[in-house]
Amino acid sequence: METFESILDAIAGVIWGPFVLIPLLLGTGIYMTFRLGFVQLRGLGPGLSLGLIRRSDEGSSGDVSQYKALATALAATVGTGNIAGVATAVALGGPGAIFWMWVSGLFGMSLKYSESFLAVRFRTIDKKGGRNGGPQYYLQKGIKGPIGALLGWFFTIAAIVASFGIGNMVQANSMSETAEMNFGVEPWVTGLVVAVVTFFVLIGGVKSISTVAAGIVPVMIVLYIAVQVWILVANFGGLGEAFVTIFSGAFTGTAAAGGFTGALVIAAIQFGLARGLFSNESGMGSAAIAAGAAQTTHPTRQGLVSMTQTFIDTLILVTLTGLVITVTRAYEQVDANGEALTGVNLTSTAFNIGLGTEQSNLGGILVAICLVLFASTTLWGWSYYGERAIERALGTRSILPFRLVWVVMSFIGATIPLSVVWTFSDIANGLMVIPNLIGILILSGLIARETKAYLTFDPKLTATQAEIDEGLAHEPGYQAWRAEEQRLDDEVGTITGTHPSIKQGAKRRG
Template sequence: MEALNDFLSTLGGFVWGPFLLIPLLLGTGLYMTFRLTGLQVRMLGRALRHGLIDRNDHGGAGDISNYQALTTALAATVGVGNIVGVATAISLGGPGALFWIWVTGVVGMVSKYSEAFLGVRFRTTDAAGEQSGGPQYYLRRGINGPIGKILAFSFAVFAIIASFGIGNLTQANAVAAGIHDTFGVDPWISGVVMFVAVGAVLLGGIQAIGRITAAFVPMMILIYVVGGLVVLALMIDKLPSTMALIFTDAFTGTAAAGGFVGSSLAMAIQYGVARGIFSNESGMGSAAIAAAAAKTSHPVRQGLVSMTQTFIDTIIVVTITGLVVIASGVWDQGSDTAGTMTATAFSTVLPGQYGGTIVSISVVFFAFSTILGWSYYGERCVESLIGRRGSLPYRMIFTIMVFVGATSELELAWTFSDLANGLMALPNLIGILILSGLIVRETRAYLKFDPMLRASATEVQQFLQEQGTDWK
């Protein structure tokens, strides 16, 4: 097992290294940013309003509201990576890694828009009358010939594997460990409770997942964000020097200090980008699966809503974690402490056990919500390969693996998860580049017609008829 773990770690290092996924991720994001003329900046305010205030976009086929699609994707996106992953990046790449996480987030917003747009644009209705979409569909339906089929098949296989790794085993383990450390509850008890809870939700399908996440996700993010802002307010005098350290080290690397062994510029970029994408999942294609289930009158509108996931995840939640870890001074304790680094940072500022408790409860909430979101992603990929008949067996196996994850040691699962995440992103990013012309053309046409996202469903339908586009 140790040899297998070393092999997978080496392979993962290549996939996430400076010669494959990192330039492809950043390059795709920068390319789409240029072609869409900074869409993620100029449309952010309207996208947030449409997703968080308007919430519903009537007139299109779909199974859940665009707000529920947003929270379902956020449930899968905002996870352990927002707490442990950020600390890991900083402990290995130095404070400058946070800058590269921000870069990944900004360019990732347009990647998230692109994949969500395609998810809705090429979605289809399955045997149960529900909407199915995502890279496993748009790569095959949008790209003619064997290339599209190979890319779609590859994505589906890697996504199913990832759903059991990043989306299940590692998250369940984080929940059980967090509850044990905070409340002393035995992991097998947590495993049983999660087994029952996850199974009950999955029986209801995407509608149940959408309802749960719509109520659950805003609360969990608010608890963590408020706690983090309180900690930062208490350290406000340290924030100027913290920001200076982040921007300086982002381009120079970081010298050894304390338990920190030092890092080069390349390490800061590598760990920043890798953990950034691990956290916000932009470019991986997973969020497009949730976007495809949304009731929306046009793919552009849901693409913009989905884009806000990366903003909320990276620019808000991840930033709070990173600033707390760096400003508190615990970032240089060494990578061996990354798992508890954020909790330690909170505890050094807040009195008593409040800091550790906030982080532990947040880990539990974040991880459990990730399990729900990824269960849907994996199920839709199984369905794309073998049909609807695979849904029930997948749900049963997925639920059982929640208990396994809660009660097992998972070093190999973490290594395998990193690799599967990277392998998922490869076919999806290639597909975005191939389909970029379609994305740009239809985005420009729609935003010229409805720049404020205020058009009614009837007006949108008339626009589609005039354009001769029947995306449904």
């Protein structure tokens, strides 16, 4: 087992080292940021307004509203990465890792926009009439020939494997460990509850998942933010020093202090970017799968709405968690065995120090409640990602067996030790990123051209479908997408029996 773990560690070290994903992620993010004219800055306000305030595009095609698609992506993204992932990055890379998580989030917004744009631009439907999108489709449809097919299938297989790691077993295990540590609940009990609840949530597919997510996600995010803001206000005098520690550690490393073992600059970069991706999933292509089901009048509109998910996840939630850990200097604490804290234990300690509840463990209990909520919604959201990937590989008949296996694996993940699953998840995540970023680079011209055309016409995202049709009447990219959407609508009508010709025939027969 030790040999196997060392092999996995070596593979993860190569994938997330200075020669593979770090330059690919940063390079592609920076390139798309400039290619799209800093879309993450100029499009953030309109994207937040459409996704969180107006919440839908009236008269558009798709399965769920833009808000529900965003909620599903947030449900899958806001998970253990925001609690345990941030803490692990700080424990291994020092407070400077937080800066590199910010970098991951800032440039990752352009990647999240690009992949979500492509998911809508090249989406299709399944045999039941549901809208499907994501890298498994747009890599093959957007890039003609064997290269597109190879990238698409590579992503599909990697997504299936990764879904059971980052999306299932890691989340279930984190819940069971937290429940046992804070409430004395046996892992098998947690596993059984998680499996039963997951079964009932998954029965209704994406509409059920998105509805549950739309109700839970705002509550859990507001709760988590409120507690952390309280801590930071109570420790306001130390915020300046915390920011200095983060910025200095990002470029000079962090010296050892207390129980903290210190960290080199390369460790801050490596773990900051790796855990940043684990948290916001920008560049992975996973959230694009949820975006592909959204009701939207233009790919750009859904791209901007989806992009806000990275802003909320990394530039708000990760920042707050990182600041709480840094301002309380919890990363310098040790456990009963004299070892440095990491993961959930580190975040719980930071909350207890910040709230002054070391004796009652109120901070740890609050972290436990947030983690259970975060991990539950992540498990449900990622089930949809894995389901779409397995459907692409094996067809719609594979969906029900996949859901049943998913439920069983959530129970197993909650009841067995997972010492290697985090490393395994890093590897699987990386294998999803590589084909997706290659595809984004190849299709960058199309993304930039059609984005510019739309935002020049409607920068505030207020145009109606009719106004868009008229305003972009001479844009070939939009016309091609609009014609395909109308064709898909006709197919959906035929499958579901709602096509006008079918209704008219039924009336005549009546």
